[in-house]
Amino acid sequence: MKNFKKTEAKRFSFILILVFATTAIFSQGRKTINFDANWQFTKGEIAGAEKLTFNDKTWRTLDVPHDWSIEGPYDRENPSARGGGYLPTGIGWYRKTFQLDAADANKILTIEFDGVMANSDVWINGNHLGKRPYGYISFTYDLTPYLNFGKGKTNVIAVRADNSVQPASRYYTGAGIYRHVRLVVVNPTHFKHWGTQITTPNASAQKAVVSVKTEIENKGAAGTYKLQIDIVDSKGKIVKSSESQENIAANTTSNLAKEMEVQNPKLWDIEAPNLYTVTTKLYSGKTLIDNETTTIGIRNAEFRADTGFWLNNKNYKIKGVCLHHDGGAVGAAVPLGVWKERLKKLKEVGVNGIRTSHNPVAPEFLDLCDQMGFVVMDETFDTWTAAKHNGEKGYNLIFKEWWEQDTKDMVLRDRNHPSIVIYSIGNEVHDDLSYPEGFKTYKMQEDVVKKQDNTRPVTMALFRPANSKVYLSGFADHMEIVGQNYRENELIAAHEAHPTWKVIGTENTHVLVQWLALRDKPYMAGQFLWTGYDYLGEADWPETTNNQGLFDRAGNWKQQSLQRDSWWSEEPVVHIVRKSDNAGAGVWVADWTPNDFDTYDNAKVNVYSNCEEVELFLNEKSLGALKKPADDSPREWNVTFEAGTIKAIGKNNGKIVAQEEQTSAGKPAKIILTKSIPTLANNWDDVTFITATIVDEKGIRCATADNQIKFTITDAGKIIAVDNGNIINHDGYQGPATRTYQGTAIAIIKANKNSGTISLKATAEGLTSDSIAVEIVSKK
Structure with missing residues (x-):
């Protein structure tokens, strides 16, 4: 991924060139149009909301994907109950108004929903297209018979989503058009939706057979068409091509199959997930009439009764x-x-x-x-x-x-x-x-x-x-x-x-x-x-x-992730945990700051490690070394608590390969902000996690701090959610503030502009505030 810094003029010119090039390609083949922006939304049952002439001007304008249930509020009496996490349920309506180019009047237009929760009904210009009860399934509808084309002629797609019948799930579902939407424009002769299957029946590092099966749907005249298939590697190089002439009858669906051999392929596996793209193109004469791109991995996976799972002849x-x-x-x-x-x-x-x-x-x-x-x-x-x-x-x-x-x-x-x-x-x-x-x-x-x-x-x-x-x-x-x-x-x-x-x-x-x-x-x-x-x-x-x-919900490590790290990680690790309360009572925590220093004197300490030997130190005094148990169980110490620093050192073959230490924190003094990634692009999917940590004067996390943190952000960015991972937090996630839990809280932010710098500030009463900057970049 490259980051680009350009002047506004250069950036604008680049966008114009990109739009022109994209339009030129799509004018021949298919057009796939992002349909996420500018929907009107309201909650509740609304009579007549499916009609073309319905007035939705007072509704809320938003982009999808959108989950209105997460907006809350939490309420023990909400019908979703324990399964749905006590968040709201009901009926939501979405409407989108759009116009279509007259040049597309002889084409086929479909709308694709990646998921609508739940019991969705969809209308186009007042005509009912269908119902899909299962909120997790992707589906598509043909809009063609009901559309208006040309300048000044409007179309309205209306979606009713109903999850009011409860309890509908043992876990949280969400509500509304919560996944992406696309409008797809194709010629009468085109690749059928989900009609292409690509497999690798024989795959090795020396040679692979790539099998391409595709269905071509012809709702137009009979004709002879050229099918071109290219296999393209991650660097954009075509590694194999196939061309064939195909006679396709009118009002039929043709099933075509091609096998292509790739020499010395880069296999897809867990350690090196190498990917290829397969482009399938359909021509009438020299005119491109449809095109698809499918991402694939060349690999051989199997399960064996005696040895379990194998990927590319390696046992995992x-x-x-x-x-x-x-x-x-x-x-x-x-x-x-x-x-x-x-x-x-x-x-x-x-x-x-x-x-x-x-x-x-x-x-x-x-x-x-x-x-x-x-x-x-x-x-x-x-x-x-x-x-x-x-x-x-x-x-x-x-x-x-x-x-x-x-x-x-x-x-x-x-x-x-x-x-x-x-x-x-x-x-x-x-x-x-x-x-x-x-x-x-x-x-x-x-x-x-x-x-x-x-x-x-x-x-x-x-x-x-x-x-x-x-x-x-x-x-x-x-x-x-x-x-x-x-x-x-x-x-x-x-x-x-x-x-x-x-x-x-x-x-x-x-x-x-x-x-x-x-x-x-x-x-x-x-x-x-x-x-x-x-x-x-x-x-x-x-x-x-x-x-x-x-x-946890906010991405914080827990006792079980620290232990799992010692069992599953390929790298040497050591992690220190202790029981939160005196004499082995309470829960496992990863800090050296008890809730009450005066009553905490007997600390039960575990060290999770895959190292051959672990030695534990308290304030530089050795508490002994323990070898790795054959059954991967943790190494245990009973420690007389002292404020200060506890440290674990892991050794393999007598050499230090990993270590971790924890230090008792003093009084909360300031907020420290960190970011999960340094830059953002202005698109729906790009986010960065800003973590606010309350620390003492020496920068040690105050694990018992639960201060209220308020986030403020410049208009180049927006806060889409705040959280702290606390499973009994009922404050919701939509506002600019939340309490810390175990000394931390997060704000998830997006870019609001195409360039510039986002500045986010975190404040709390009695603490020194902190600010952090995130640069907005173009990403491709």
């Missing part, structure tokens, strides 16, 4: 986490920059796998997994027909009507992502899985997946299989991969009784015994911890957030 343990779709303080409308920051921290801990629990995610999230080298378990549903507590009015009410369409659409949309190595078609479903009746429901879903993509195995997250008898009834015998939540010893016993079964932990806790089940059993392909990040909902008031994550 999938060290995964489950992630819900919310981004904490930003709710369900998550800028990609939030996910970048989260996935970066998960990488630091050694995570290499993500389970999309328990629903389809935003497509750009999968793009990021492709780019960063995470393998993914792509999951469809949390429920089938049986209800679950605190989500009784969820997908179970529509499963029979919608499961097939929703499953098909997820697989068609996602199948080209190299990161996806396995599909899951259910999480702890409470339906009767007795064989053969229960397996019939499983098999019909598996068949739909396989019809759209037969290159990846299918599993589900089994719930208490020893109780449901699926290991004995024959159900598990027919699963491609047996996935089980928790109870690792049951899964181990099941595999050892059935050595031909391929097995994986689909959901696991953070405790040592569950890590050892993965570490010590070669056939265990992987595990997915519950969870990578704390997530909204599934919590009992006054808690609003489930806190089982490796990291």
Whole structure:
């Protein structure tokens, strides 16, 4: 990524050139138009809001993605209850007015929604296009028959989103058009939506076969067309091309398949996520009439019964986490920059796998997994027909009507992502899985997946299989991969009784015994911890957030992430934690500043480390050295507390390779600001996390500080959310102020202009304030 500094004149000229070039290309092929800006929004049921002539001038103007539920307020009486985190639910309306070029009157125009929560109805110029109940699914509608073209002629798209029927989910869903929207303009002869599938059936470092299958939809006249396919590497070099003449009949869909050989490809894997793009172009004569670009990775992934997961003939343990779709303080409308920051921290801990629990995610999230080298378990549903507590009015009410369409659409949309190595078609479903009746429901879903993509195995997250008898009834015998939540010893016993079964932990806790089940059993392909990040909902008031994550909502490290770092990191690490209260009581914390110095004299200290030897010091006095336990358990000391500095030194082969120290803090004195990335571009997805830390005069974090922090920002930027990670915080995330928790708070900011510098200031009563600058740049 390059940062550019230009004069305003040069920048404007560059933009004009770019717009001209883009328009020239799109005038021949397809046009994909960002449709996120300038929607009108209001809450509540509004009669006639779908009509073209409805007056929406008093509605709020905003851009999507937009989640109105996260705006709050928190209320114990909100119908979402514990599942939805006590945030508001109801009906929301969106309307967008737009005009269309008369030159496009003979083309086909569709609108693509990446996700609308939930029970969406869509109208164009008063004409109802359809309903999609499942808020996580992406969908498209053909607008063509109902549009007005030409100067001065307006069109209105109206969307009604209804999540008023509650409790609809065991975890937070969000509300509204919370993902991106696009308008797509194509010629009558065009590549079908989600109609291109690219696989690498044979892939090695010496040679790879890239298989391209594409569907061309012809709603025009019959003709002979040229299909051109280029495989392009990360530097923009075409490494392989194919051209063919294709006769396509009128009003038909043609299925075309090409195999192309690439010599010495750069393979996609966890350690080096190399990507290629495949451009497919369709010509009529010399005129480009449609074009698509698909990002792919050349790789070979498989699961083996005896040795687990293999990628490009290398045996990996999938060290995964489950992630819900919310981004904490930003709710369900998550800028990609939030996910970048989260996935970066998960990488630091050694995570290499993500389970999309328990629903389809935003497509750009999968793009990021492709780019960063995470393998993914792509999951469809949390429920089938049986209800679950605190989500009784969820997908179970529509499963029979919608499961097939929703499953098909997820697989068609996602199948080209190299990161996806396995599909899951259910999480702890409470339906009767007795064989053969229960397996019939499983098999019909598996068949739909396989019809759209037969290159990846299918599993589900089994719930208490020893109780449901699926290991004995024959159900598990027919699963491609047996996935089980928790109870690792049951899964181990099941595999050892059935050595031909391929097995994986689909959901696991953070405790040592569950890590050892993965570490010590070669056939265990992987595990997915519950969870990578704390997530909204599934919590009992006054808690609003489930806190089982490796990291909290604001991205702060927790005891379990520090310990996991010592188990999964490839680098030498040491981390010191102590029990917060005297004599081993309380919770684990990572500081040397007790709540009450006078009553804290017996500190139970653990050091998490992958080093061969760890020596602990208190105020430069050695408290002894301990060797690494064979079972990866922490090294423990009982320490008579003294204010000052505790330090752990890790050694390998007698050499210091890692160390960490903590120092007792004095009285809060000032605020220190830091930023997660130094520059921002003016787009919806780019954010930086500004962390405010309260420190004493020596710069030591005051872990017990809970001061109210107020953020102010110049007009070049905007604060989109504030947070502190506290699971009982009810103040909301939309204002400019929040209290610190364990001495820190964050403000998530975006750019508001195309150039300049953003200045953010943090103040608190009685403390020295701090300011920080973030430069706005052009990014490509």
